[in-house]
Amino acid sequence: MIRDRWLWIIILLGAAVRLYGLGSRSLSNDECQQFWASQGNVLVSNRDITLDPPLFAMLLHVWSLLGRSETWLRLLPCLLGILGIPSVYALSRRLCGHAAPARVAALFFALAPYPIRYSQSLRVYSLTLVLCALLPAAWLAAMEESSLRRRLQLALLAGAGLLAMYG
Numbered sequence: 001m002i003r004d005r006w007l008w009i010i011i012l013l014g015a016a017v018r019l020y021g022l023g024s025r026s027l028s029n030d031e032c033q034q035f036w037a038s039q040g041n042v043l044v045s046n047r048d049i050t051l052d053p054p055l056f057a058m059l060l061h062v063w064s065l066l067g068r069s070e071t072w073l074r075l076l077p078c079l080l081g082i083l084g085i086p087s088v089y090a091l092s093r094r095l096c097g098h099a100a101p102a103r104v105a106a107l108f109f110a111l112a113p114y115p116i117r118y119s120q121s122l123r124v125y126s127l128t129l130v131l132c133a134l135l136p137a138a139w140l141a142a143m144e145e146s147s148l149r150r151r152l153q154l155a156l157l158a159g160a161g162l163l164a165m166y167g
Contacts, residue, residue, distance in 0.1 A: 014085045014110030018119040023071030033123035055163035079139040080126040081119025087133035094140040128165040155156050
């Protein structure tokens with residue numbers, strides 16, 4: 001995956017469309033609530049304000065210590081959205097066993113409107129998309145090679161998935 005030049009081109013293309021206009025609009029009410037919920041005790045305030053699981057609020061809490069501009073805050077889901085591109089590639093590569101269909105899947109994900117929109121929104125959705133690609137890829141890897149490392153990866157991703165999205 002690291003040596004696949006086409007994948008890197010797709011990642012750069014996906015990064016460009018996600019970063020374009022990242023700070024051009026103000027935070028919406030939902031995004032403001034997400035930010036407020038991440039401040040203070042995220043286990044309590046996140047549950048009371050957004051009803052979302054705590055993982056994204058915890059990440060946002062740490063991220064907001066480095067800056068609080070709208071562009072900076074939205075950069076976290078943007079980076080997660082960019083990380084979703086190689087995650088989809090990894091899942092597709094596990095399923096197909098070939099690079100070409102995995103590249104096509106990564107390209108579709110890189111240019112799909114909803115993942116782009118989620119990457120530019122201060123909400124949990126881009127994290128959820130990454131985990132939705134990584135979790136089945138890890139499960140397939142654990143089914144092929146039943147090592148302790150693979151099972152720990154699977155357990156950590158499953159736990160992260162539960163802490164990222166309930167529904």
